[in-house]
Amino acid sequence: MNRSLTSVQVDGPFFQNLKRKNQYNEDLQSCMTRTMAKLLETSTSEHHPGMLLGKIQSGKTRTFIGVMGLAYDHGYDVVVVLTKGTNALVKQTYARLHQEFEERIEADDMRVYDIMSIPQNLRKYELSQKLALIVKKETHNLDRLKEALLETYPGLSGRKILFIDDEADFASVAYENKREQNLKTMRVIASKINELRSTLNRPSFLQVTATPYSLYLQPEDMTIHEGKVFEPIRPAFTELVPIHDRYVGGDVYFDRADVEGDVASYLYHEVKENELEVMKKMDGRRVKMDRLLTQKNIPNIREAILNFIVGSSIRRWQQKQEGSRPEKYSFIIHTERGKHAHAWQGELIRSFEDLLIEGAREESPVFKELIHASYQDLIRSVKALKGNTIPTYNDVYEEVRMSLDEEYIVSSIVNSEKDVTELLDVTGQLQLRAPMNIFIGGQILDRGVTINNLIGFFYGRNPKSFQQDTVLQHSRMYGARPMEDLAVTRFYTTQKIYAVMKRIHEFDRELRQAFERGGHKRGVVFVQRDMDSSIQPCSPNKLLLSNLTMIKPHKRMLPIGFQTGYKTHIQKTIREIDRRVEQLKKNARYTEHGAYLVRLEDAKELIGLIHSTLEMEEGRDFHLEEYHGVLDYLSSENGSGAYVWLLTREKRQIRRFKENGKFENSPDTPGGEKGELSVARKVAENHPALIMLRQEGKKENGWRGAPFWWPILVAQRHTSPTVYANKTVK
Structure with missing residues (x-):
């Protein structure tokens, strides 16, 4: 029987106490009631759980506690909260649940226990109350949970139980990766939960996570669609936790x-x-x-x-x-x-x-x-x-x-x-x-x-x-x-660390947006540059997050934080780039809005020459292989041939540093309809664009007095959200 959202009652004693105490706003209450409705109407398991997808430190705990209140009001008798493996977090969770459900606990409607200290002689009166069991994701805790539900208090196994896996990041997902030292332990934990589930009367499962990446790291039934798209095991349902204004x-x-x-x-x-x-x-x-x-x-x-x-x-x-x-x-x-x-x-x-x-x-x-x-x-x-x-x-x-x-x-x-x-x-x-x-x-x-x-x-x-x-x-x-x-x-x-964090943020943001717009149902593209330099599908669990690039329509990619080589060292290369640019313009396959459609290989050679003229500062990267790989992938996305739009501007006077002391990161000012970035995005429909800005490189602007070229890649509009891995784990 399907239950509509309106069938979820929000006036029960558990949820009402929580709502009064926390003053839930409309968005948050709607998230909680939608989650409850789906738990009631959907069959969930540890392999196909319900999913609460939030952001790091964004109120996920507050949300799942609200779902707990609704669960108690809708016939669930036991909620098992699976926490990360530290005693401090168990203590914090215990204190939080006691605080949130204080009124119901004082009214003898509910009890909260750490599974490792649950009494061995609970009376019928106590067992008739709602129970919250806090279980560390660790083998001894799970053994004690099994003992409590099946041996000490076997009557509980027939009751309605909700498992909530808190912080269900990809350390909690049982995927095969021999690099992980804790793989054996994780697989044991997963098998223990699965074994326990099979003995219970249709328990419900809800995972709470801040890392949508984890959904792509589960190998069972994972398929490769059309040779490149890895489709994750989709949860039974996914609810996005609303972000508060603070x-x-x-x-x-x-x-x-x-x-x-x-x-x-x-x-x-x-x-x-x-x-x-x-x-x-x-x-x-x-x-x-x-x-x-x-x-x-x-x-x-x-x-x-x-x-x-x-x-x-x-x-x-x-x-x-x-x-x-x-x-x-x-x-x-x-x-x-x-x-x-x-x-x-x-x-x-x-x-x-x-x-x-x-x-x-x-x-x-x-x-x-x-x-x-x-x-x-x-x-x-x-x-x-x-x-x-x-x-x-x-x-x-x-x-x-x-x-x-x-x-x-x-x-x-x-x-x-x-x-x-x-x-x-x-x-x-x-x-x-x-x-x-x-x-x-x-x-x-x-x-x-x-x-x-x-x-x-x-x-x-x-x-x-x-x-x-x-x-x-x-x-x-x-x-x-x-x-x-x-x-x-x-x-x-x-x-270096800041740059990696920024990449991970972009990665997380793009995957999250895929969920928000429902695009994850079509999968996300994971690709890598293979040994023979070809672009191949890449298994998500081989990614090194420090070596990935998120590609999306019209995204820019450019080196930031560099100095030029000395004039005597680079002027010959700069003249060669000047010559090639003029030649490519003359022989371009097509011209539109002042941009020139050139062969992929010619564009890659230009980037290679530019790469040899720039010196990156500490912690800054300009990996030639990465730029070549991204261009290879973007050009392969279109079946009409491996071409790139070339767009150049000269006599630029940009400073090396902004007024706030940070490296300049926007040499490609939009400048209205005629600005190079606007033009690049206009022509980059089916082919990527390469903007090349010839800077004067004057000493008074922080450079070494030598002209140089600054490259910016712009992805075409018609491209899929893609994770490009420059390096992967074997």
Whole structure:
């Protein structure tokens, strides 16, 4: 029997309590009721679950708790919440469920248990209540769940049970990948859940995830359609969790960051690779503990600490002016996994604290200079936010000096479950002991533990291969943030890591948009450049996320962050490019709107010549193979031949850096209908376009006094959303 959305009752006691407490808006309540309606009418299993697809730190837990309330009101007796494998997250989930369902628990309508501590002698009266069982995704927990449902309390196995797999990222998906050290464990967990399911009376399954990529990593029944499209196992249904208006995600850190003057354009500060080396281990030759406030090889960690202190002081001053209680703030340092590195970083931070406290009490010239520089950095973004109360430098200086003198800063090392457990407050969140809290740690910090009021991130985990779910969560940079906090937030990492994060953000965004528009039903194209340089289908579970490019209609692709070679070294190549461009224009197959249709191979040769004239800065990439591979793929998309539109402009005077100090990234100004980008997108219907801008390269604009060509690829309008993998795992 099909149930319409209107048949889901929202006036039951469980959901009504939650709604009254949380003040759900219309969009969120609709998501919850649609999910409930589909769970009631659809057969779900661990292989074909219902899916709640949200964004990282966007309110997914709030949403599935609302679904739990509806489930209890619609005949479900037991909800099993599967959490990631940390005791801290179990404790946090336990505290959250107790808080949310407090009224029903006090009314003896419900009980919440950690499966590892569920009593062995529950009475009939207690078993008649609704149950929430928190189960860590770990073999012993699942064994205890099986024992509870089938042996200790066998009557529960015949009741209506809902499984909710929280954070069901692709670490939870049982796909075959021998590189994963935890593969065996994951497969055991999957088999245990499957075995348990077969003994229960039609349980329901709901997965909650922020990584749509996971849906493409399940091999069972995966098909390759027309030789290239990998179709994921589609969930029984997918519901998108609405994003609230306080959410700060990848669009802020990576998209809006390129808009000059936007609050987001001040967030990212680049860290050089050699400074991360200093953070790895104590080295008395590199770091003099008594000179930390002036030493030149640790500028960013010093700046990060100062900006955190000054930023917290700005916000606390603003809150006092508004008559509200000043908040406590937090800052994360996450660069290494090893405990020795954490111990060294802890000593480093405490030494910074001591020197700053001494400087504040003495009001030393160095201290004043550092606070002034930090104020100048932060006040730019504070002023960029309209309606902000702007403190003067003296206001902030006095607030900072008082904060240091009163020892408002506390730093904590968090590198084990024991550390986390000891630092949790009664709600299961990391306790903010003082107005300014610095947490130093590794992987344990990323596993779902909530840290409030984060305004500083120093991130340096640099693995050989990046995984989408872990990289974006390690830094804890996404989540609900007041815009006033965002104005004093700073994010420190290397350009290499930032570029990878940006690629992962783009990848996540495109897959999510495919779900939003229903395009995932047609599949997403995954391709790679093979050994013989041909473009071949690529299995999604072989992707290295640090080496992929998202291709979509009219997307631009260009090198950013480079210097030219010296004039004497490149002028011969530049003359050769000039000659070839003129020759290609004369022999073009077709001309339209000032663009020339040329052979693919000729376009690739031009890019190869340009590549030899540019020198990329640290952390910046211009992979010739990637550009050639993308052009090969785009040209193969159209059956009318391997051609590219060539569009050139000359005598350009663009500066190497923008006014905000960042590398120029938009040499192809739209310029109305006649601008090169507008023209390129106009002609790039069935063939890609290659814009080539001949820059004068003058020294006064930051270059080396040599003309050079700047290439921009533009994908054609008629192309499928595509994941192009420059390198894959064998």
